[in-house]
Amino acid sequence: MISGRLPAGFALAAAGGILLSGCAAAMVAAPLAAGAGVFKASKQSRASKRERARQQAQPTPKPGQVFTAADGSKVEITTLTALPPPSGAPAAAAPTGGNAPPAMQYLYGSGEAAALSLQAYQALWNYLKVEIGYRRDKSQIRSVVLTPGSTLDNPRFETCGKRPLAVVLDIDETALLNLGYERDEAASGGGYDAARWSRWEQTGADKVAAVPGAAEALAAARREGFTVIFNSNRSAASAAQTAAALDHAGLGPAALFDTLWLRGEGEPSGKDSRRQKIAGRYCIVAMAGDQLGDFSDLFNAPDASIAARRNTVGGTLLAPLWGAGWFMLPNPVYGTALKGGLDDIFPPDARWTDPGAAPR
């Protein structure tokens, strides 16, 4: 077992929840029963994830189809999605809205993805509090931005001197969920459309939500004196609307060229040049993003294979930064993570031939 000499009560403080601030009892790692949540749970589920997947995979019976049960009775499939009310009035219509792609079900609908996001922001806040906040000599703190001339296999970081401490993060699917845009994209079925995205930046400021945990973590960071700065490839031309969207989600304030850095007309999309400008004014002690390019443009080398790119994350000296200075948010919906064929993403030595498969 590990033993240590921390002051009594430290464990409680370091576990401190950002999510229920002001309620110390709820901040310990294993909260006691207290208060009431917003959702009333009932009984346990009995179907495993694999069983559920199998249920989904079976062909859906069609309305009007008639089956004969084992006891000889006939069963007809109807279009009803609920029992008719006792009054005899017609049943409620089936849910509308159309099918959602699995990645959207995951990111925008699931508790699993919400937990990943809460966990990332919890880690960010713990890091600011423990690793940065408890440092005696602040002048020895290093920036987590790679210095110019770094490579992924030879990363360099500089001490900050007296610059004020800052957290730099991406906006889309890092701090802000683009609910309105993504629903519209899925409903229209057309894939990404730059003109539509531009209209979204201009008119969608009130159709967004904060990524779970983001608003609480950013507020806590600001309260402790960290400057929160956004570095995004959204257009500088819609800076006012983007600042309004951040405000709407409880993530602001953000002011252009101070705490909000956006892409100018004709500017390249890499983020390193803006990162360096921010690093000239601030000591960037933590970064958050949903894409590797939110941490360094070096990850997007155009000649890197899928496997080599993935390996730069865990197989270099940068590996210990994940969860300790660099904080990743989930996004399987769009971006640089989504590329490659089966042979690119699965290694040849892990190829399995199903011994029971029909010849194909």
Place this chain on the structure above:
Amino acid sequence: MISGRLPAGFALAAAGGILLSGCAAAMVAAPLAAGAGVFKASKQSRASKRERARQQAQPTPKPGQVFTAADGSKVEITTLTALPPPSGAPAAAAPTGGNAPPAMQYLYGSGEAAALSLQAYQALWNYLKVEIGYRRDKSQIRSVVLTPGSTLDNPRFETCGKRPLAVVLDIDETALLNLGYERDEAASGGGYDAARWSRWEQTGADKVAAVPGAAEALAAARREGFTVIFNSNRSAASAAQTAAALDHAGLGPAALFDTLWLRGEGEPSGKDSRRQKIAGRYCIVAMAGDQLGDFSDLFNAPDASIAARRNTVGGTLLAPLWGAGWFMLPNPVYGTALKGGLDDIFPPDARWTDPGAAPR
């Protein structure tokens, strides 16, 4: 700014990397340039994630198609995927293997998902070291398993007394990447097949890999005296093969009914009953999983809406556990996260109507 009274050097220790143990210089949050990574990066990418998405969305020109360029010259699309070598020998064939679903590209191929996993295991290890390891009075440590009778809005946890400390985690897509099975499922195009999965459990033990960060974190936990216990819905009938798969990936050892708990013939798929058996012997101080059912069966209440289920994660007293006792791993490929239509996953108040869309 936060100030504290921790002993000098603490910040370094708490940032300790699990990933490069034995190399103290690389463990600080912002490593100095030292040594050489396994991947040699070159120049910066200039295309934003949105631009890349757009490139993918444009229709692919077909071989044989002829275009006229702005200067009047003709351009014909060929089937070549690379320039022919100077020798004049035929060009290499196009990559084989077929298309991968986006969720598989993300989980098995991307650096982004690898970073999420490293971050989760980094958080787990930091938690064991700081929150549990530095506790003075170990008898006051609470289990992170909900006690029987708990509800999600009234969660209860018990102190452990003298039971030995343990970490409990799921296997599939939590500790182990099922590379062989998932590639085969994608290549055959058939969706989940229980018989095929059963053959996979029996014959795929050497076609797996550890989730990034898992092997290092579990080894570090064992080194510090924590017992590592797997709780999985894999079949108890393939216990030997599952133990072999864990060994192959560097995650073992695992022994049935001691450190390996699997689903018996005809047993329900919920994990609470096995969790309670483990909790009777051990003090479970951390749990890891890729599905909410890896933490409590209560999350899978069959009558909960998509929104209510998601809300139980961040809107209850359980929220502070994510990243502090409960550790989530990413999995957009299969499981309980993947359900719901657009109206289930997107809230009605975030519905956006594109002002520039053609009427539909």
